[in-house]
C-alpha cells in the first residue's frame with residue numbers, strides 16, 4: 001500500500017474508533033474529502049432494475065430517488081398503497097418516465113412477501129440489485145402474522161424469504177447484488193441463539209432490534225459463503241451466476257423512523273445526524289461502483305469494509321452463523337435455498 005493511502009486508511013480507522021465522529025455527519029464529510037469520492041456516472045444504472053423495500057420514508061426513499069436519478073428502473077416495495085403512490089408520482093414527475101412499479105407488501109408477513117416475489121418473477125425480466133431496507137423498532141413484544149416475533153420477522157425472516165424467492169432472477173442477471181441495510185446498533189448486542197424470539201427474556205425493543213440486525217448480517221455472510229461455494233471458476237453454477245451479498249450501516253441519519261422510535265437519542269444527536277441522502281450514500285455506492293462488485297459477505301460504512309464485531313463476546317462463530325441460517329430456514333417454513341454447506 002502506498003504511504004498516502006496508508007495514512008488515509010489510518011485516519012479513517014481513527015475516525016471509526018471514535019464512533020460518534022464516525023456515525024455522525026462529521027464522519028461522512030471527513031471521508032468524502034479524505035478519499036476524494038466521486039459521484040457515479042449519470043447513467044450508471046440505465047437498463048438495470050433495482051428493488052427497494054421501505055422506499056416511502058427516510059433512507060429507502062433517499063436511495064430510491066438516487067437510484068432512479070442514475071437511470072434505474074426501481075421496483076418500490078412497501079406496505080401502504082397511498083405512500084407508495086406518492087413516491088411513484090414524485091419519481092415519475094422528476095424523470096418524465098414511468099419506470100417505477102409499485103408492489104404492496106407488508107415486509108413482516110411471509111404470505112405478503114411471497115406474493116411480492118411472485119409478482120416480481122412474473123413481471124421483471126431482470127433484477128440487478130435488491131435493497132433490504134424496510135425496518136423499525138417495536139416498543140412491545142408481539143408476534144407478526146406468521147407467529148414469529150415481529151422484529152425478527154421484519155428484519156430477518158421476511159427479507160430472507162424475499163431474497164430466497166428472488167434468487168432465480170438474481171442468478172439470471174449478470175453481476176447482481178444484494179444489499180442489506182443494517183445498523184451500527186448491532187455492535188452492542190450478542191445474539192441469544194437459544195432465544196431469538198424473546199420467549200424467555202423480558203423484551204427490550206432496542207435490544208431486539210440490535211440482535212435482529214446482527215442476525216441479518218450473519219445471514220448475509222452465510223449467503224455470501226454458500227453462494228461462493230456454488231460458483232465455478234467462471235463465477236457461475238449450474239443455475240446461473242451467483243449474486244454478491246453485502247451489508248451496510250448508514251451511521252446515524254435524520255429520518256422519520258429514528259425520530260419516532262428513539263426520540264431521546266434523536267433530540268440529543270439531531271445537530272450531528274446525517275441527512276437521509278448521506279445515510280443512503282453507501283447503498284448507492286454498493287449498487288453502482290465497479291469496486292463494490294468484487295467483494296461479497298462484508299459490512300460497509302462510508303464505502304469501506306468495517307468489522308462485524310467490536311466486542312469479542314458478541315462475535316458469532318462460523319458454526320453460530322450456520323445455526324442462525326438453519327433457525328431462519330425453519331421459521332421461513334420453506335426448503336433451504338442453499339442447503340448442505
Ligand SMILES: NC(=O)c1ccc[n+]([C@@H]2O[C@H](COP(=O)([O-])OP(=O)(O)OC[C@H]3O[C@@H](n4cnc5c(N)ncnc54)[C@H](OP(=O)(O)O)[C@@H]3O)[C@@H](O)[C@H]2O)c1
Pocket residue numbers: 053054055056057058059060077078079080083105106107108133134135136154181182183184185249250251252253254255256257258279
Ligand atoms: N436512520 C438511522 O439512523 C438508521 C440507523 C441504522 C439503521 N437504520 C436502518 O435503516 C432502514 C431504514 O430506516 P429509516 O431510518 O429510513 O426509517 P423510516 O424513515 O421509518 O423508514 C422505514 C421504511 O420501512 C418501511 N416499513 C416499516 N415497517 C414495514 C413493514 N412492516 N412492511 C413494509 N415496509 C415497512 C416504512 O414504511 P412506511 O412508510 O409504510 O412506514 C418505511 O418506508 C431500517 O432498516 C433501519 O433499521 C437506520
